[in-house]
Amino acid sequence: MKTRKGAAMRILMVEDDKKLCEAVCYRLEQEGYTVDVCNDGDDGLRWIRQQAHDLILLDRMLPTLSGTTVLERMRSDGITTPVLVVTALDTVHDRVSGLDAGADDYLTKPFAMEELLARIRAMSRRPHQWENLARIRWGDVTLDLNERFLTGAGGVCTLSRREAGLLESFLRNAGQTLPRAVLLARVWGPDAAVEEGNLDNYVYFLRRRLQSVGSRMQIKNVRGVGYLLEGPHV
Incomplete structure (x- = not known):
C-alpha cells in the first residue's frame, strides 16, 4: 500500500532478528512500502x-542501545516520527x-503479518501524521504528488521523482532551513551513496521549475548548512 503514487511510505525497521527482518521487509515491499x-x-x-522515514518499527531488546532508550532520546531530540514498538515484552507494565x-x-x-x-494502515490514517499526502498547496504553487505536477500562475510542469521528493520536503518545511544531510536522506x-553535488544539481532544476510556472518563491542557499524555501507566506 502506497501513501501516494510515486512516493511510497518509507519505513525504518530497527530489529536484531535478521530472519524476521527479511520476512517483514519482503511483505512490506510487496505492499508497496519502502523499507530500510x-x-x-x-x-x-x-x-x-x-528524519528520512514516515514510520519506525522498533524492537525493545536491541544490542548497543535498548529500544526504550532509542525512543526516549529521539523524543528528547524533538523527533515526532510515529513509532510502532514490535517486541516480545508483553506484560501490561511493558506496554x-x-x-x-x-x-x-x-x-x-509473535504477531500475524496482517x-x-x-x-x-491505521497509523497512516491519523490526520496529524500524514495529512494532505497527495497534494500540497503553499505560497503560489500546488504540488500534485500523484501525477508529479507543479502548478503555478504561469502554468504547469511535470517533475521527476527526485524533483518531486525534494520539492515536497521544501514545501512541507517552508521557511525552515533544511540541512543538506536531511535533504539527502529524505530524497x-x-x-x-550519493555525492552532495547531486543535491545542488536538483536544487538548480527546481529553481528553474518554479520560474517556469510563474512562482515568486525562492530556494536560498544557507552557507555551510543547507537550503531554505522562501516565498509569499514567509
Missing part, C-alpha cells in the same frame, strides 16, 4: 536522527512503559 533495516540501537538512532517512553502503538511478538499491516535514502 538496521540491527542495533546505535545504528537505529543514527538513522532516526536523519505502559513503552507507550510512556514515546511509542505511538505497541505490537507483541495485524502488522493493519496497524500501519535519496539514509545510506545512499
Whole structure:
C-alpha cells in the first residue's frame, strides 16, 4: 500500500532478528512500502536522527542501545516520527512503559503479518501524521504528488521523482532551513551513496521549475548548512 503514487511510505525497521527482518521487509515491499533495516540501537538512532522515514518499527531488546532508550532520546531530540514498538515484552507494565517512553502503538511478538499491516494502515490514517499526502498547496504553487505536477500562475510542469521528493520536503518545511544531510536522506535514502553535488544539481532544476510556472518563491542557499524555501507566506 502506497501513501501516494510515486512516493511510497518509507519505513525504518530497527530489529536484531535478521530472519524476521527479511520476512517483514519482503511483505512490506510487496505492499508497496519502502523499507530500510538496521540491527542495533546505535545504528537505529543514527538513522532516526536523519528524519528520512514516515514510520519506525522498533524492537525493545536491541544490542548497543535498548529500544526504550532509542525512543526516549529521539523524543528528547524533538523527533515526532510515529513509532510502532514490535517486541516480545508483553506484560501490561511493558506496554505502559513503552507507550510512556514515546511509542505511538505497541505490537507483541509473535504477531500475524496482517495485524502488522493493519496497524500501519491505521497509523497512516491519523490526520496529524500524514495529512494532505497527495497534494500540497503553499505560497503560489500546488504540488500534485500523484501525477508529479507543479502548478503555478504561469502554468504547469511535470517533475521527476527526485524533483518531486525534494520539492515536497521544501514545501512541507517552508521557511525552515533544511540541512543538506536531511535533504539527502529524505530524497535519496539514509545510506545512499550519493555525492552532495547531486543535491545542488536538483536544487538548480527546481529553481528553474518554479520560474517556469510563474512562482515568486525562492530556494536560498544557507552557507555551510543547507537550503531554505522562501516565498509569499514567509
